[in-house]
Amino acid sequence: MATHPTQYAHPESLVETDWLEKHLNDEGIRIVESNEDILLYDTGHIPGAVHIDWRADLQDPVIRDYISPEKFARLCSRHGITPDTTCIFYGDKANWWACYALWAFRLFGHEKVKILNGGRDKWKAENRPMTREVPKYPETNYPVPKKRFDKEIRAFFDEALAQSKSSKPLIDVRSPGEYKGEITHMPEYPQEGVLRGGHIPSAKSMPWKTATNDDATFKPAGELAKIYLDQCGVKPGTDTIVYCRIGERSSHTWFVLTYLLGLDNVRNYDGSWTEWGNKVGAPIEKST
Amino acid sequence: MYPTKLNSIINLFEILPEDERRETLVSYADNAKKQEPREGENFELVDVRKDEECMDTVGVYLHVGENGKAQIRMTLGPEVQTLTRSMSAILCKGLEGSTPREILDLPSDFVTRIVGAELVRVRSQTIYYVLTRIKSICKVYLDRQRMAAA
Numbered sequence: 070m071a072t073h074p075t076q077y078a079h080p081e082s083l084v085e086t087d088w089l090e091k092h093l094n095d096e097g098i099r100i101v102e103s104n105e106d107i108l109l110y111d112t113g114h115i116p117g118a119v120h121i122d123w124r125a126d127l128q129d130p131v132i133r134d135y136i137s138p139e140k141f142a143r144l145c146s147r148h149g150i151t152p153d154t155t156c157i158f159y160g161d162k163a164n165w166w167a168c169y170a171l172w173a174f175r176l177f178g179h180e181k182v183k184i185l186n187g188g189r190d191k192w193k194a195e196n197r198p199m200t201r202e203v204p205k206y207p208e209t210n211y212p213v214p215k216k217r218f219d220k221e222i223r224a225f226f227d228e229a230l231a232q233s234k235s236s237k238p239l240i241d242v243r244s245p246g247e248y249k250g251e252i253t254h255m256p257e258y259p260q261e262g263v264l265r266g267g268h269i270p271s272a273k274s275m276p277w278k279t280a281t282n283d284d285a286t287f288k289p290a291g292e293l294a295k296i297y298l299d300q301c302g303v304k305p306g307t308d309t310i311v312y313c314r315i316g317e318r319s320s321h322t323w324f325v326l327t328y329l330l331g332l333d334n335v336r337n338y339d340g341s342w343t344e345w346g347n348k349v350g351a352p353i354e355k356s357t
Numbered sequence: 358m359y360p361t362k363l364n365s366i367i368n369l370f371e372i373l374p375e376d377e378r379r380e381t382l383v384s385y386a387d388n389a390k391k392q393e394p395r396e397g398e399n400f401e402l403v404d405v406r407k408d409e410e411c412m413d414t415v416g417v418y419l420h421v422g423e424n425g426k427a428q429i430r431m432t433l434g435p436e437v438q439t440l441t442r443s444m445s446a447i448l449c450k451g452l453e454g455s456t457p458r459e460i461l462d463l464p465s466d467f468v469t470r471i472v473g474a475e476l477v478r479v480r481s482q483t484i485y486y487v488l489t490r491i492k493s494i495c496k497v498y499l500d501r502q503r504m505a506a507a
Contacts, residue, residue: 107476108439111383124478 073294078331149206159185163285250355267353363451386442457495
């Protein structure tokens, strides 16, 4: 039986709500809120936090892809972010979209990124300060990233297919019903947007939520290791691909594997089930 | 043709710049609680449930006055998203004084005119759900009226 870690591989990648409340005005940090509820930021947010909309700000409006490096530089400049700024992401839904935004920032090579453990719900539950005041920061001149790190942290259809055929670790982080093919969207969402239900052949089911406690904080390192190393068969140094429906829940798991367990070679297949389940010729499996 | 009150709300939203549109939507969401049933009010029909495809419980309450005009009240669980709260408040206000038949015949194309294309996404389709729920309670009311008259 392998010995499991007793602490996160990169504990500095998380900040606690207590810490953040004491450091709201620190130089060199930018708090970034990213949510599923598109008007939630407008109803109140952590003082000083800026809003990044996962679709309007991070995705190309025409091609299913992310924005260009030029647009990323403009986005960061608009929010007063420089390459040296530590971006602390938080949001609703236990940080799904916060992890997605963090992952997108990593795609463009922004290195100083952290997650607020417990996200918006924990901050609010602890009655910490909220405001509707939208901060304005002096515009910066963020340099246009020279490359996007797609190859390193992002998987495409062909790579997911190769992973499936070679039976290397492939983790489906959707709900059990989605994995089995009983439903095509998360429970409690309109069931639309994909033609077939099921999962990628050879993928193991490990819902994203398995990694969190009831208050949306992450489970301790030892428990995470048991879940992903023991139960999913993920190994350090082995290519691992995670997917969900459009890539936000799998960003959460990607963050856990990459930052909390310190695994290399983990990629997020953001095309996920909305690509795979609709794609002509893509094999699927269903299970009971 | 939309009911007069709803039409005024649509016209207001259509001239608002994007940031003010968001502010106004949030303001409606803030006031959604004001559309809950009030003490002493009676309703002909009450439909409180959590559907499979909705995040939380949504309650719809219908009162039809002697003049045949409807009064809609709504209750929303805490997990209901902001945009859906906004739309609930807008519909309760905008449909006040319409008949159940007028509500049932209401086309849904006004939703994007209020919300704006920027905010309508696959995951915000539940804003249409609220309208569907209001229409369905009106349909039940009209069916019962028809059966009673038969």
